[in-house]
Amino acid sequence: MDLGTVFVIGAGPAGLFAARKIATAGYEVVVFNRDIKPGGLAEYGIYPQKFHMKAGLRKQFFKFLEMPNLHYFGNVPVSNNAALSIGELQQWNPSAVVYSVGAQGTKKLGLPGEESKGLYSAKDYVFNYNQLPPFTSMDFSSGRRVAIIGMGNVMVDIARWLLQDMPGKKPEEVMVIARRGPFEVKFDEKEFDHIEMHLDRQALQDELRRVEERIRACDQEISKVSDTSFPWLKKAASRPAEGRLTFRFLTSPCAVKPDAQGRISRLTVIENLLLRKGDTTVSKSTDQTIDLDFDTLIFAIGDVVDPALGLPYEKGSYLTNPDSSDAERAAYEVFDPQTGKVLEGQFVVGWARKASDGLVGKARFDAEQGCTYVLKYLEAAAKKTAPAAAEIAKELARKNRQFVNKDAVKLLARAEEAQAKARNLPAFKFSKNEEMLAAIEKERATAFPGKTPSGKSEAA
Numbered sequence: 001m002d003l004g005t006v007f008v009i010g011a012g013p014a015g016l017f018a019a020r021k022i023a024t025a026g027y028e029v030v031v032f033n034r035d036i037k038p039g040g041l042a043e044y045g046i047y048p049q050k051f052h053m054k055a056g057l058r059k060q061f062f063k064f065l066e067m068p069n070l071h072y073f074g075n076v077p078v079s080n081n082a083a084l085s086i087g088e089l090q091q092w093n094p095s096a097v098v099y100s101v102g103a104q105g106t107k108k109l110g111l112p113g114e115e116s117k118g119l120y121s122a123k124d125y126v127f128n129y130n131q132l133p134p135f136t137s138m139d140f141s142s143g144r145r146v147a148i149i150g151m152g153n154v155m156v157d158i159a160r161w162l163l164q165d166m167p168g169k170k171p172e173e174v175m176v177i178a179r180r181g182p183f184e185v186k187f188d189e190k191e192f193d194h195i196e197m198h199l200d201r202q203a204l205q206d207e208l209r210r211v212e213e214r215i216r217a218c219d220q221e222i223s224k225v226s227d228t229s230f231p232w233l234k235k236a237a238s239r240p241a242e243g244r245l246t247f248r249f250l251t252s253p254c255a256v257k258p259d260a261q262g263r264i265s266r267l268t269v270i271e272n273l274l275l276r277k278g279d280t281t282v283s284k285s286t287d288q289t290i291d292l293d294f295d296t297l298i299f300a301i302g303d304v305v306d307p308a309l310g311l312p313y314e315k316g317s318y319l320t321n322p323d324s325s326d327a328e329r330a331a332y333e334v335f336d337p338q339t340g341k342v343l344e345g346q347f348v349v350g351w352a353r354k355a356s357d358g359l360v361g362k363a364r365f366d367a368e369q370g371c372t373y374v375l376k377y378l379e380a381a382a383k384k385t386a387p388a389a390a391e392i393a394k395e396l397a398r399k400n401r402q403f404v405n406k407d408a409v410k411l412l413a414r415a416e417e418a419q420a421k422a423r424n425l426p427a428f429k430f431s432k433n434e435e436m437l438a439a440i441e442k443e444r445a446t447a448f449p450g451k452t453p454s455g456k457s458e459a460a
């Protein structure tokens, strides 16, 4: 029986777990993804050296793609600025749409000098080293002194890249700048273990003394830091390492000063106080500023969603139903403030719903939970008929959109595995869309001589 078709926009972990759940319930599912490859941040965010984790997730996602009623169109961004808009999607009359596009917007602090060269958002920076086009071809150069704003796991990944794995000359110092204190770190101990050998223990002790009085106002004692957030203070570095990792607490950036070439040369920071607020702490800026020398500044402060997608948007988030009578369900429903009603049959899940919130497991939970409401909606909703995936493929081809279907994604994986083997590397990625598309065609020509090239007219 034809139950109807659900569109899933975005094939990161949230989108793929959502797609699987809806397809398992018997619906046709059509996934549209901006990137050629599925996986989202599992492919392009998680640290490159976590080979095992990345390969495990990839394997799981490829298994989902094998479901016959799950169709995939990669290289098809949906947005007001792209070949396919939400309005055009709706013309295909899907029974429901699940938006799982992640958090693709950038949080701006609005600092004077923010347009200087050498300033990067963490998301763009990790996209670059994880080889996501077009970020792979952009300038993410760094120099001797790098500042990272924020002290979560993303900061740890970026410091690890800069100090250990980045090809070429590595920085002499990476300084982590945090608006609160040493007890408010957000990174996990096992992640920091990867970079503890760079931690300048003496500099950290000096920094703790510098902020000692201010954190005592919140009953925090620096003598406890080594028992809680920085256990590495109790031991020597596990191995000698070049490149120092330092911390500056109770400090916020407030202006960037560029050099004659327009690249950041100094960062003005402001000193903060630490105040208690309920069971947490907050920072409060003073009027004391100081200039620090940096040639690179990376913001690892979380992201926001991208308003260009075209969903109702406010302050970095897509709007969801404020109805408190069933808040859990409402939190997944897209809400239009102009009409004061939900956009019928439209849902958000994963980081698109709550930007930068948690690990893959959390995105999965969120998507699957959201889909219980999608399925309830579908059971009660009037029946709709969308074109078959093969028809959508033809229409995309008519719009000159060179999409990639799930067979093509498999061919690409095969081509990359072959490259890794030939180069004796644990993994290999093509870093340009054109290279991926060419590799798919080459692989296809070998595997299926005489078959139609991708993106023309075949089914997804």
Ligand SMILES: Cc1cc2nc3c(=O)[nH]c(=O)nc-3n(C[C@H](O)[C@H](O)[C@H](O)COP(=O)(O)OP(=O)(O)OC[C@H]3O[C@@H](n4cnc5c(N)ncnc54)[C@H](O)[C@@H]3O)c2cc1C
Binding pocket: 009, 010, 011, 012, 013, 014, 015, 032, 033, 034, 035, 038, 039, 040, 041, 042, 045, 046, 047, 050, 076, 077, 078, 079, 100, 101, 102, 103, 104, 123, 126, 154, 157, 309, 349, 350, 351, 352, 357, 358, 359, 360, 361, 362, 363
């Ligand atoms: C630097 C970094 C390191 C991380 N490391 C780990 C880790 O080690 N372990 C772990 O468990 N978690 C890690 N995470 C968290 C994990 O990656 C996220 O929890 C998870 O990827 C969020 O899933 P998502 O599907 O909501 O969003 P995303 O993974 O961002 O996926 C979004 C998808 O939507 C697509 N898309 C975007 N815009 C559009 C559009 N307009 N139209 C169509 N498609 C679109 C994208 O191509 C992408 O495929 C890390 C995150 C970051 C940023």
